[in-house]
Each structure stands twice: as C-alpha cells, then as structure tokens.
Amino acid sequence: MITYNPKDWFTFIFRFHKADTLRQLAPLIIGISVYCWIVAFLELNVFRLSENSHVKNITAMHTLLSFVISMLLVFRTNTAYDRWWEGRKLWGSLVNNSRNLAIKLNAILGHEEAAHRSFFKKIIPMYASVLSHHLHAETTRLALDEHEHPELKNLDTNRHMPNQVASMMFQRVNRLYEEGKIKGDQLIVLNSELQSFTDIMGACERIKNTPIPFSYSVFLKKFIFFYVMTLPFSFVISLGYIAIPVVAFIFYVLASLELIAEEIEDPFGGDENDLPMIKMASNIKKHVAEILN
Structure with a gap:
C-alpha cells in the first residue's frame, strides 16, 4: 500500500509511479x-x-x-x-484479536508453561501469515521450528491452510483444558477469540471470491x-x-x-494500492512475541 502526504499537491501532479493509470x-x-x-x-x-x-x-x-x-x-x-475498506477493517480486527488472544493466554498460562507459550507465540502470527498467502492464492511457506513443535509437520499444503492452523490452535487450547491447566470459563473466553479468526477469514474470502x-x-x-x-x-x-x-x-x-x-475492489491482491497484509502479519508476530515472551 502506498503511503503519502495528502497535503503535498505539487508532488502528486508531477509524479508518475507504477500504479499510475x-x-x-x-x-x-x-x-x-x-x-x-x-x-x-x-x-x-x-x-x-x-x-x-x-x-x-x-x-x-x-x-x-x-x-x-x-x-x-x-x-x-x-x-x-x-x-x-471492509478488507482493511477485517485485517484490523485480526490484528486486535491476535493481541487479545495473546494477552489472555499470557494471563492464563504461567511462566512455567514455556512449551505452550512458545507454541502460541508462533502459531498466532502464523495464522495471519497463512491467511495472507491464502488470500494471495500463492503457496504458503512456513518458517517454523519443526523440531521444537513436531505437530506442525502435519500441515497439508493441499488443504485449506488457515483452517488447519485454526484447528491446531483450538486443539492445543482443548488439550490445556483436559489437562486442567485452564478452567471451563477460560475455555469459553478463548473459544470466542479463536472463533473470531475464522469469522474474519470467511469475510475476507467473501470479498476475494465475489x-x-x-x-x-x-x-x-x-x-x-x-x-x-x-x-x-x-x-x-x-x-x-x-x-x-x-x-x-x-x-x-x-x-x-x-x-x-x-x-x-480486490484489496488482497499484489497491486501497490492493495492492503499490506505481509506487513500487518509481521506486526502481529512482533506484538505477540512481546506479550508472550
């Protein structure tokens, strides 16, 4: 997405960029x-x-x-x-929901749960990254430590990638509940946050596919x-x-x-005026890492 100063008239008049019609x-x-x-x-x-x-x-x-x-x-x-603008609002919601999920997990999981905290520190921003590639309709490349988290090897690139990542997050949350590390009311709170991820993805797909x-x-x-x-x-x-x-x-x-x-009309493409999803996914990774560190 092109960033600019809207008050700089003369620069716009005599400037020709790649997106110029x-x-x-x-x-x-x-x-x-x-x-x-x-x-x-x-x-x-x-x-x-x-x-x-x-x-x-x-x-x-x-x-x-x-x-x-x-x-x-x-x-x-x-x-x-x-x-x-709707696409921008949806990705703004994804940024906020990722932060909210990380904040709640940070409060629920103690520092002794280093393995679970490390998992969510990688899997939450991974969803935004996978969704951006999914909306670009390109092959997603995931830069994760598979030795530390061997369950990530189960990802099938021929299937719906965001759904797989969301499923992995919910499975880990459900596992924490079964192990007694989170309570039932905490499970309900986390479930609403996880559900919002899929709702955002569905709305983005509606814009992309219609x-x-x-x-x-x-x-x-x-x-x-x-x-x-x-x-x-x-x-x-x-x-x-x-x-x-x-x-x-x-x-x-x-x-x-x-x-x-x-x-x-397609805010998830690769044009200069499209949404900077890669940059927003990078910001999510940075903020989640700061919260769950």
Missing part, C-alpha cells in the same frame, strides 16, 4: 488520438462540414449521457472502495468506449484539431476511474 492507458490513449485525428481530417478536409451541420447536434446526446455515466462511475468507485457482477462491469466498459468514440464527431466541428487532446483527456479520466475501481 497513465502508464496502463498509454496505448489506448494513442489509439483514441489517432482515431480522433482521422475523424477530424475527414470532417474538415474531405466532407468539409460546417457549424450548421447536423452532426454538431450529437453534443445533446453527450450532455444527456454524461449524467448517466457519472452516476455509474460514482456507484462503481464507491462499491470498490467499500470492499477495500467480484463485481460481470454484466455490470462489461456494460460500463462498453458505455465508456462508445461514449468516447462518438465524441470526435461533434467536438471536431467546434474545436477543430484541438478536439484530439480533449477527447484523449476525457477518455483518460473515465477509463482511469474504471481502472482504479478494478484495482481496489
């Missing part, structure tokens, strides 16, 4: 500019259309459609940002395309060849909003 849209902008030049050449030099031509009345259609396309883009960007409806996304792209492709016919008569940069700029603005929405 201008880089992605450059080929299309060039193509639109060439298309607009062809239309301008035909209207001005071949057909020699004048200010009284009926083609100029196409502007009325653009005026009516501009309201519709603005409403569609507002809904599109708001929906995408809601998904991004994109914006296909028909809506396709319609918006077609709408923007045909809207921009008809702009030169009316703009050339009144603006001449100046219509070329004007149409290119309008296309850049409209298409950029759609590209930004596409990027942030």
Whole structure:
C-alpha cells in the first residue's frame, strides 16, 4: 500500500509511479488520438462540414449521457472502495484479536508453561501469515521450528491452510483444558477469540471470491468506449484539431476511474494500492512475541 502526504499537491501532479493509470492507458490513449485525428481530417478536409451541420447536434446526446455515466462511475468507485475498506477493517480486527488472544493466554498460562507459550507465540502470527498467502492464492511457506513443535509437520499444503492452523490452535487450547491447566470459563473466553479468526477469514474470502457482477462491469466498459468514440464527431466541428487532446483527456479520466475501481475492489491482491497484509502479519508476530515472551 502506498503511503503519502495528502497535503503535498505539487508532488502528486508531477509524479508518475507504477500504479499510475497513465502508464496502463498509454496505448489506448494513442489509439483514441489517432482515431480522433482521422475523424477530424475527414470532417474538415474531405466532407468539409460546417457549424450548421447536423452532426454538431450529437453534443445533446453527450450532455444527456454524461449524467448517466457519472452516476455509474460514482456507484462503481464507491462499491470498490467499500470492499477495500471492509478488507482493511477485517485485517484490523485480526490484528486486535491476535493481541487479545495473546494477552489472555499470557494471563492464563504461567511462566512455567514455556512449551505452550512458545507454541502460541508462533502459531498466532502464523495464522495471519497463512491467511495472507491464502488470500494471495500463492503457496504458503512456513518458517517454523519443526523440531521444537513436531505437530506442525502435519500441515497439508493441499488443504485449506488457515483452517488447519485454526484447528491446531483450538486443539492445543482443548488439550490445556483436559489437562486442567485452564478452567471451563477460560475455555469459553478463548473459544470466542479463536472463533473470531475464522469469522474474519470467511469475510475476507467473501470479498476475494465475489467480484463485481460481470454484466455490470462489461456494460460500463462498453458505455465508456462508445461514449468516447462518438465524441470526435461533434467536438471536431467546434474545436477543430484541438478536439484530439480533449477527447484523449476525457477518455483518460473515465477509463482511469474504471481502472482504479478494478484495482481496489480486490484489496488482497499484489497491486501497490492493495492492503499490506505481509506487513500487518509481521506486526502481529512482533506484538505477540512481546506479550508472550
């Protein structure tokens, strides 16, 4: 995720970074500019259309459609940002719940329970790390001491990794209860914390696996395309060849909003504006280690 100072205007204006839509849209902008030049050449030099031509009345259609396309883009960007912000809130909850679980375990387990404390010190941040890889849909690599905790060898990378880690945490808590090291009311408290991990994972999977409806996304792209492709016919008569940069700029603005929405609607990807899950998992590991040390 890109960190920045929102008050630094001039740096943003003249700064081009990897996530800038201008880089992605450059080929299309060039193509639109060439298309607009062809239309301008035909209207001005071949057909020699004048200010009284009926083609100029196409502007009325653009005026009516501009309201519709603005409403569609507002809904599109708001929906995408809601998904991004919900993902951020879920990972914020995961950070807090990991700390809460570590704090409660630190109070319940005495310092003589070094083996159990060491297990939870590794397994709690391990859940965040596994979940981040799971949401990235990449193979998870776990850096744990298998000699100290041989039960971690039972992890099957072909199965749902976060569920396995959550199951291992609950099995250890249940084992502590059976050994009489925690009481029944303490088991209930810890169980609610462990259940919250799975609830967060399910909500993240809902965002990851449920994109914006296909028909809506396709319609918006077609709408923007045909809207921009008809702009030169009316703009050339009144603006001449100046219509070329004007149409290119309008296309850049409209298409950029759609590209930004596409990027942030999946907050768990690998784009620059996506959530820094690896960094948050690293912070969880640091905080849990401080609590259970």
